[in-house]
Amino acid sequence: MSVDPETVKRIARLARIRVDQDELAGFAAELNGILGFIEQLASVPVDQVPAMTSGVDLALPWRADQVTDGGNPEIVLANAPGRMEGFYTVPKVVE
Amino acid sequence: MSALTALTLAEARDGLHARQFSATELTAAHVAAIEAARPLNAFITETAERALDAAAAADQRLGRGEGGALEGLPLAIKDLFCTRGVATTAGSRILDGFVPTYESTVTARLWAAGAVLLGKLNLDEFAMGSSTESSCFGTTINPWRRAGDATPLVAGGSSGGSSAAVAAGLCLGATGTDTGGSIRQPAAFTGIVGLKPSYGRCSRFGIVAFASSLDQAGPMTRTVRDAAILLGTMAGHDPQDSTSVPAPVPDYEAALTGDVRGLRIGVPREYRVDGMAPEIETLWQQGVAWLKAAGATIVEVSLPHTHHALPAYYIVAPAEASSNLARYDGVRFGLRVPGGTLDEMYENTRGAGFGREVKRRILIGTYVLSHGYYDAYYLRAQKLRSLIAGDFAQAFAAVDAILTPTTPSPAFALGENSDDPVAMYLNDVFTVTANLAGLPALSVPAGRAANGLPLGLQLIGRAFDEARLLNIGYALEQAAGPAPKPARWWEAA
Numbered sequence: 001m002s003v004d005p006e007t008v009k010r011i012a013r014l015a016r017i018r019v020d021q022d023e024l025a026g027f028a029a030e031l032n033g034i035l036g037f038i039e040q041l042a043s044v045p046v047d048q049v050p051a052m053t054s055g056v057d058l059a060l061p062w063r064a065d066q067v068t069d070g071g072n073p074e075i076v077l078a079n080a081p082g083r084m085e086g087f088y089t090v091p092k093v094v095e
Numbered sequence: 096m097s098a099l100t101a102l103t104l105a106e107a108r109d110g111l112h113a114r115q116f117s118a119t120e121l122t123a124a125h126v127a128a129i130e131a132a133r134p135l136n137a138f139i140t141e142t143a144e145r146a147l148d149a150a151a152a153a154d155q156r157l158g159r160g161e162g163g164a165l166e167g168l169p170l171a172i173k174d175l176f177c178t179r180g181v182a183t184t185a186g187s188r189i190l191d192g193f194v195p196t197y198e199s200t201v202t203a204r205l206w207a208a209g210a211v212l213l214g215k216l217n218l219d220e221f222a223m224g225s226s227t228e229s230s231c232f233g234t235t236i237n238p239w240r241r242a243g244d245a246t247p248l249v250a251g252g253s254s255g256g257s258s259a260a261v262a263a264g265l266c267l268g269a270t271g272t273d274t275g276g277s278i279r280q281p282a283a284f285t286g287i288v289g290l291k292p293s294y295g296r297c298s299r300f301g302i303v304a305f306a307s308s309l310d311q312a313g314p315m316t317r318t319v320r321d322a323a324i325l326l327g328t329m330a331g332h333d334p335q336d337s338t339s340v341p342a343p344v345p346d347y348e349a350a351l352t353g354d355v356r357g358l359r360i361g362v363p364r365e366y367r368v369d370g371m372a373p374e375i376e377t378l379w380q381q382g383v384a385w386l387k388a389a390g391a392t393i394v395e396v397s398l399p400h401t402h403h404a405l406p407a408y409y410i411v412a413p414a415e416a417s418s419n420l421a422r423y424d425g426v427r428f429g430l431r432v433p434g435g436t437l438d439e440m441y442e443n444t445r446g447a448g449f450g451r452e453v454k455r456r457i458l459i460g461t462y463v464l465s466h467g468y469y470d471a472y473y474l475r476a477q478k479l480r481s482l483i484a485g486d487f488a489q490a491f492a493a494v495d496a497i498l499t500p501t502t503p504s505p506a507f508a509l510g511e512n513s514d515d516p517v518a519m520y521l522n523d524v525f526t527v528t529a530n531l532a533g534l535p536a537l538s539v540p541a542g543r544a545a546n547g548l549p550l551g552l553q554l555i556g557r558a559f560d561e562a563r564l565l566n567i568g569y570a571l572e573q574a575a576g577p578a579p580k581p582a583r584w585w586e587a588a
Contacts, residue, residue: 008458011458011461011462014461014465015417016424016438016441016445017446017454018443018447019446027454027455030455031455031458031459031462033515034409034455034516035459035462037405037406037409037517038407038409038410039406040403040406041403041406041407041410041479042471044403044475044479046475046478046482049481049482050478051474051477051478051480051481052478052480052481052484052531053308054533055295055308055309055338055530055533056293056295056338056340056533058295058340060337063334075196075197076196078194078196079193079194079427079429080426080428081192081425081426081428081430081431082426088427090426090437090440091433091434091435091437091439091440093437
């Protein structure tokens with residue numbers, strides 16, 4: 001599999017990262033280098049192998065379904081780049 | 096250099112309790128050492144004032160005969176741990192201006208035990224790298240130089256600020272994080288001890304996430320004993336991290352007997368890789384000889400899927416990173432670059448805020464998780480993880496720990512590996528397997544290359560067997576003799 005500049009443009013869009021036209025070829029070359037390196041895994045037979053989905057053999061713990069924190073809008077909003085009346089602000093989404 | 100900055104953490108602790116010096120004197124000596132070491136670029140943020148206040152409070156507690164396990168001991172923290180009221184950057188422009196309103200569990204445990212925060216340490220951006228060259232605050236310089244050669248070398252990465260600060264005597268110990276080798280490789284490059292604990296041993300709460308199924312915090316220190324002391328405070332169950340394991344924390348320092356008689360140490364034949372420097376092979380054989388002389392039995396073991404570990408890692412880690420780093424959207428914290436629409440604002444913010452290596456990994460991660468590729472890449476890599484973990488399970492049926500080199504080479508020069516991402520990734524070839532399998536692994540300084548640079552040996556243990564691992568590391572440390580210290584060229588710079 002090989003990544004072309006159009007594919008870089010598509011995945012950059014999916015990742016919401018602005019990549020300018022003149023950067024596409026460079027990223028495509030770097031990504032192909034990495035994908036070429038990981039391609040070797042395709043030859044390993046893994047059909048009967050279970051996937052390891054966690055670094056530790058531990059069932060997800062349960063806890064009581066109750067509120068344990070909250071009510072601190074100042075703390076939550078303290079680092080907001082834009083805020084108004086206790087809310088985050090973003091560019092207008094609805095016309 | 097002050098005599099106080101030459102102490103080990105254990106010696107400083109004992110000196111404070113014996114009232115040979117005060118916590119204020121100890122902290123002031125480190126603050127002065129940090130100021131003199133700015134050419135190393137180890138720190139992103141220095142917190143001298145806070146440190147001296149904390150030291151004064153520690154002196155009061157010590158004076159009353161009180162105090163925790165780390166009372167009055169000055170430490171520095173990798174700038175990936177959230178520290179309340181102290182800027183936390185992850186080495187990235189995208190966290191510009193971010194000051195956490197909460198504390199990571201690991202650092203909270205250190206402060207509760209009386210430790211003193213000297214400042215926040217440089218790292219590769221979001222811990223993605225092996226040299227700190229991807230930090231937006233510039234590269235950290237290794238306190239070590241090649242014999243007769245002033246070429247600046249990297250201190251390893253991603254915890255390169257931590258390794259440089261500990262090796263240069265700027266703090267008694269530091270925290271690091273390790274996703275593929277980010278504690279052990281910089282420790283080996285600077286001649287210090289670095290421990291990646293078992294996955295689930297230390298809480299990940301409040302640590303900026305890179306690859307959540309691999310990330311672990313651990314201690315970086317000048318001796319094995321110091322690592323045991325720090326781990327004893329850092330480790331423990333935390334309900335705020337669902338992968339934190341509710342297992343008791345043993346007394347790691349008490350486990351350091353140096354007695355390894357009767358233990359079985361595995362030497363994996365697959366770790367003899369092409370292009371490995373002959374001095375690395377020599378070091379490895381030296382480690383084998385030391386442990387044999389100390390009474391351990393050496394057993395050749397096979398970890399047949401080893402050569403698949405690095406490619407599997409470079410699927411799992413970027414995939415998880417692309418998901419974790421979705422939170423940097425210019426809305427809730429950090430940098431915001433305006434745009435006409437919400438999507439444009441996201442794209443502009445992330446385009447300007449992330450550096451090249453981080454973008455590269457997010458793009459790879461997005462690609463391997465994108466429609467139609469999930470099974471071919473991510474699922475396959477998770478299956479490879481099972482095979483790699485299975486290799487270790489089989490080996491640990493026959494041995495108590497596994498001995499390997501930590502890195503395939505000593506520290507390299509700035510820029511030497513930055514043209515080819517895959518060449519840089521090969522730094523992790525010996526370390527990444529422990530992350531994939533969730534196992535504890537320790538790097539101990541064990542010798543020097545022909546050019547005078549430090550080299551490390553790695554011990555990999557069974558999950559949650561850190562006490563034994565540290566004890567074997569202690570035996571290696573004793574056999575290797577006192578680790579040399581770098582010449583303090585930066586103080587004349």
